[in-house]
Amino acid sequence: MSTQENIHPGMNLGYEGETHVAELKVFGFWVFLMSDLVTFGLVFAIFGTMVGATAGGPGPEDVTNLRSVALQTALLLGSSFAFSWASLSMKYHETRLRTLGWLAIAATSALCFLIVEFLDFRHWLEIGAVPQRSGYLSALWALVGLHGLHVFAGLLWMAAMTGQIIVFGLTDIVKSRVTRMGLYWHFLDIVWVGIFSMVFLAGVA
Amino acid sequence: MNNLLGRLTWDDVKLFEVFEEFSIDSAVASGAAWVAVLGLVAVLAWITLARRWVWLWREWLTSVDHKKIGIMYIILGFVMMARGIAEGVVMRTHQATALDGGFLSNHHWAELFSTHGTVMIFFVGMPFITGFMNYLIPLQIGARDMAFPLLNQVSLGLTTTGAILVMASLVLGAFETGGWTAYPPFTGADFDPGPGPDYWIWAIVLSGFGSMFSGLNFAVTIYKMRAPGMHYLRMPVFCWTALCTSILLVFALPPLTVAGLMQALDRVAGFHFFTNDLGGNMMNYANLFWMFGHPEVYILILPAYGIFSELTSTFAAKRLYGYTSLVLATMSIAVISFCVWLHHFFTMGQSPTINVAFGIATAIIAIPTGVKVYVWMATLWRGRIRMTTPMVYMAGFFILFTIGGFSGIILANPAINWQVHNTQFIVAHFHNVLLPGLIFGIFAGIHIWFPKAFGFRLDERAGTITAVLWIVGFAMTFLPLYVVGLMGYPRRSAAFADPAFLPYMIVCLLGAFVLLAAFAGLFVTLWISIRNREALLVPLGDPWDGRTLEWATPAPPPHWNFPVIPEVNARDAFAREKAEGKPYVVPQEYRDIHMPPNTSSGFWVMLATTGFGFGMTWHIWWLAVASVISILVWYFIHSFRDHPEVVIPAVEVRRVNQAWIEAIDLGKPITRDHETGTKNRGYAATDMVIAS
Numbered sequence: 001m002s003t004q005e006n007i008h009p010g011m012n013l014g015y016e017g018e019t020h021v022a023e024l025k026v027f028g029f030w031v032f033l034m035s036d037l038v039t040f041g042l043v044f045a046i047f048g049t050m051v052g053a054t055a056g057g058p059g060p061e062d063v064t065n066l067r068s069v070a071l072q073t074a075l076l077l078g079s080s081f082a083f084s085w086a087s088l089s090m091k092y093h094e095t096r097l098r099t100l101g102w103l104a105i106a107a108t109s110a111l112c113f114l115i116v117e118f119l120d121f122r123h124w125l126e127i128g129a130v131p132q133r134s135g136y137l138s139a140l141w142a143l144v145g146l147h148g149l150h151v152f153a154g155l156l157w158m159a160a161m162t163g164q165i166i167v168f169g170l171t172d173i174v175k176s177r178v179t180r181m182g183l184y185w186h187f188l189d190i191v192w193v194g195i196f197s198m199v200f201l202a203g204v205a
Numbered sequence: 206m207n208n209l210l211g212r213l214t215w216d217d218v219k220l221f222e223v224f225e226e227f228s229i230d231s232a233v234a235s236g237a238a239w240v241a242v243l244g245l246v247a248v249l250a251w252i253t254l255a256r257r258w259v260w261l262w263r264e265w266l267t268s269v270d271h272k273k274i275g276i277m278y279i280i281l282g283f284v285m286m287a288r289g290i291a292e293g294v295v296m297r298t299h300q301a302t303a304l305d306g307g308f309l310s311n312h313h314w315a316e317l318f319s320t321h322g323t324v325m326i327f328f329v330g331m332p333f334i335t336g337f338m339n340y341l342i343p344l345q346i347g348a349r350d351m352a353f354p355l356l357n358q359v360s361l362g363l364t365t366t367g368a369i370l371v372m373a374s375l376v377l378g379a380f381e382t383g384g385w386t387a388y389p390p391f392t393g394a395d396f397d398p399g400p401g402p403d404y405w406i407w408a409i410v411l412s413g414f415g416s417m418f419s420g421l422n423f424a425v426t427i428y429k430m431r432a433p434g435m436h437y438l439r440m441p442v443f444c445w446t447a448l449c450t451s452i453l454l455v456f457a458l459p460p461l462t463v464a465g466l467m468q469a470l471d472r473v474a475g476f477h478f479f480t481n482d483l484g485g486n487m488m489n490y491a492n493l494f495w496m497f498g499h500p501e502v503y504i505l506i507l508p509a510y511g512i513f514s515e516l517t518s519t520f521a522a523k524r525l526y527g528y529t530s531l532v533l534a535t536m537s538i539a540v541i542s543f544c545v546w547l548h549h550f551f552t553m554g555q556s557p558t559i560n561v562a563f564g565i566a567t568a569i570i571a572i573p574t575g576v577k578v579y580v581w582m583a584t585l586w587r588g589r590i591r592m593t594t595p596m597v598y599m600a601g602f603f604i605l606f607t608i609g610g611f612s613g614i615i616l617a618n619p620a621i622n623w624q625v626h627n628t629q630f631i632v633a634h635f636h637n638v639l640l641p642g643l644i645f646g647i648f649a650g651i652h653i654w655f656p657k658a659f660g661f662r663l664d665e666r667a668g669t670i671t672a673v674l675w676i677v678g679f680a681m682t683f684l685p686l687y688v689v690g691l692m693g694y695p696r697r698s699a700a701f702a703d704p705a706f707l708p709y710m711i712v713c714l715l716g717a718f719v720l721l722a723a724f725a726g727l728f729v730t731l732w733i734s735i736r737n738r739e740a741l742l743v744p745l746g747d748p749w750d751g752r753t754l755e756w757a758t759p760a761p762p763p764h765w766n767f768p769v770i771p772e773v774n775a776r777d778a779f780a781r782e783k784a785e786g787k788p789y790v791v792p793q794e795y796r797d798i799h800m801p802p803n804t805s806s807g808f809w810v811m812l813a814t815t816g817f818g819f820g821m822t823w824h825i826w827w828l829a830v831a832s833v834i835s836i837l838v839w840y841f842i843h844s845f846r847d848h849p850e851v852v853i854p855a856v857e858v859r860r861v862n863q864a865w866i867e868a869i870d871l872g873k874p875i876t877r878d879h880e881t882g883t884k885n886r887g888y889a890a891t892d893m894v895i896a897s
Contacts, residue, residue: 023429024352024353024425024429024430025353027425027428027429028352028353028421028422028425031421031424031425031455032421034455034456035417035421035455035456035458035459036459038456038459038460039459039462042459042460042463042493042496043463046463046467046478046489046493049486049489050478050484050486050489053477053483053484053485053486054484055477055482055483055484057483131470131474131475131476131477132474132475132476132477133477133483134477134483134484135477135483135484135485135486136484137477138470138471138476138477138478138484138485139478141476142467142470142476142478156837156841160841160844160845163845164844164845167845177844
């Protein structure tokens with residue numbers, strides 16, 4: 001296992017012995033994402049078995065506001081797009097300002113996503129679509145909420161990374177962390193595409 | 206005050222129950238609480254009197270050394286095992302008096318079988334196997350530590366959190382009564398609003414995160430940190446089984462976490478995942494739980510298979526017969542174990558077609574297990590077997606585990622399963638695979654690797670007697686259950702009406718006492734060995750003529766394991782070196798070694814998550830919220846701090862290694878005939894090695 005094979009090409013790391021560590025950590029993070037994907041997959045499966053379990057309460061057509069969902073999708077995918085620009089500028093530019101700028105756009109976009117999602121949640125509460133009402137609504141809140149919680153955690157992470165870029169600059173450790181954050185961020189997009197199509201689109205189809 | 210402590214009141218403190226209303230039942234409950242509290246006080250007092258706090262903190266609690274973390278896991282396993290076995294003996298005593306009632310209340314009885322199962326699976330079996338994997342993986346693949354040493358410590362902290370919560374239920378409140386599987390709606394808020402199911406949920410979920418991270422850590426370590434030349438098919442078999450277990454941990458823990466958290470949402474926030482009304486569906490719980498539960502069986506047993514594999518080839522002085530078959534069998538088991546979960550509830554309303562599919566899958570998984578048994582037999586065949594303690598366990602394992610496996614094949618048939626499900630037959634079956642399979646493997650492994658970890662061997666005579674006690678005790682306690690199961694004795698019932706069961710239950714009780722003696726025998730063995738440790742010292746590190754890299758280090762190994770990372774060019778690397786007459790090569794040059802620094806992270810995570818779990822259990826919301834925030838803030842600060850590695854200078858590495866090499870040069874190699882004698886200082890003569 002020579003170190004040459006282990007240099008992580010996406011990060012343009014300095015060659016001060018961090019490369020092997022970065023490889024380990026990125027690989028470990030992939031394994032974590034696989035496990036997290038299993039978690040989401042199971043919640044999706046539970047949701048799938050509970051689509052019909054509305055117990056006379058609000059159903060998919062009552063909770064789906066396609067305009068709002070489209071907006072959320074645009075915001076979240078836009079955030080991911082901005083993040084990929086942050087990753088690229090981290091790789092190709094030594095100045096931290098450009099990376100920070102893209103990170104700020106990604107964070108703002110994701111924050112707007114959460115706000116719009118929150119407005120949806122508030123609407124659900126208003127029409128009595130509370131999770132205590134039925135098995136379907138329990139599964140809906142759990143699935144969408146779990147994703148929202150992941151996005152929120154990602155925002156905290158982004159705040160920490162912003163701080164670290166300011167304090168440390170684009171060191172190898174910071175680069176490796178931003179790379180992992182990127183994996184996480186794009187992963188949440190994929191999950192959202194699942195929610196978008198399985199929960200909302202299929203719900204009103 | 207009430208708000209500050211949530212729903213915890215003075216009445217929940219079980220210590221004084223017996224003084225308020227005396228009965229045998231309350232005496233047992235309060236007695237157990239006192240044992241837990243006094244045990245804790247005694248340990249704390251002993252540490253204080255021995256002035257060991259600083260040592261404990263510096264050398265153990267803050268250590269990220271995989272070897273020490275492994276040892277701590279195993280100690281945790283033994284502490285919890287003491288409780289599990291005590292509960293087992295109380296239950297057997299109850300059952301021997303259970304003709305038309307017994308001395309325990311129904312509720313207390315149900316609590317006992319629930320905690321016994323939870324403790325034994327999650328806080329005995331899991332710490333044991335995690336401990337072994339921690340200790341052995343880096344040493345066997347030629348690495349200095351885990352891929353993520355800090356995460357490793359945090360995993361230990363999370364596992365300990367679960368154990369603390371289960372122990373707390375002994376003193377404050379009560380545990381749940383729905384068995385180790387804790388099926389809702391019985392454990393839902395409607396039927397059991399009390400703290401019991403919440404203890405279960407948070408103990409399982411929090412320690413489950415720990416197990417998942419352990420699996421992740423082990424998998425990455427094995428994938429990425431093998432020494433040069435250690436190809437996959439050159440890895441020791443234990444590492445293969447550890448790799449498969451790690452993969453299972455990463456994929457199988459999420460269903461448990463999801464089931465536990467959904468159950469928590471049902472209970473705390475009034476959701477309807479598994480409730481009887483408003484669209485809840487408890488079958489989702491059964492499926493989620495067993496999607497975890499069945500792979501869990503293999504999570505526990507695969508590392509034990511690994512230990513038995515190392516054991517047969519070492520103590521028969523032969524290379525393992527059928528290495529590739531064994532690897533393939535292990536991998537097959539890992540994959541198929543995800544396709545059989547439904548056999549845990551054949552009777553719960555699926556169509557016959559589905560039952561048949563899972564029945565066939567279950568029968569199929571017996572094939573790779575059978576392959577393993579033949580591999581071990583072929584390895585022993587014409588080997589020069591030393592009938593020392595590990596081999597005694599192996600002999601017991603062979604016979605008993607095969608019986609357990611056969612009963613499993615019987616149960617795989619849905620038609621038969623319908624007849625015996627929920628009877629003592631099932632109890633007999635899973636004890637029959639877990640005790641001779643997992644636990645015998647662990648104890649055999651302790652006899653093999655204890656000298657590596659602590660530098661002296663365990664007393665052979667006491668060890669053999671203990672092993673025989675385990676085998677006899679097991680057979681007496683659990684084999685009769687097959688018979689009463691077929692006679693129709695339902696499991697988990699507090700009483701029975703048919704006098705025909707009684708003689709069997711008395712045999713079981715006697716067996717339980719033998720098992721108790723066997724458990725005590727472990728500590729007697731340890732005690733005798735510590736007293737005679739001068740005669741049992743094996744500082745040179747290779748007392749059993751071992752075959753894999755961990756034996757090519759002193760006992761105990763230095764913090765950094767290897768002075769230089771070894772180059773591997775064959776399977777059974779160390780045995781090959783010995784056969785070629787060039788073991789203990791002196792490195793040409795020594796370099797500085799960088800090791801991860803000590804950290805108190807795991808300890809604080811343990812405290813905070815214990816606070817969280819306790820707060821959620823007793824509805825002490827401020828505590829739960831404060832715990833989460835403190836973890837986030839701590840993690841935030843931690844990520845901003847620099848953590849410089851500890852550098853061990855080349856001179857120091859050289860000094861330690863030279864001292865060891867010189868001791869070997871002065872030492873006398875010991876043939877296998879004198880292995881158990883006092884002359885065995887850990888320098889093996891290569892009289893019997895067959896390397897390739």
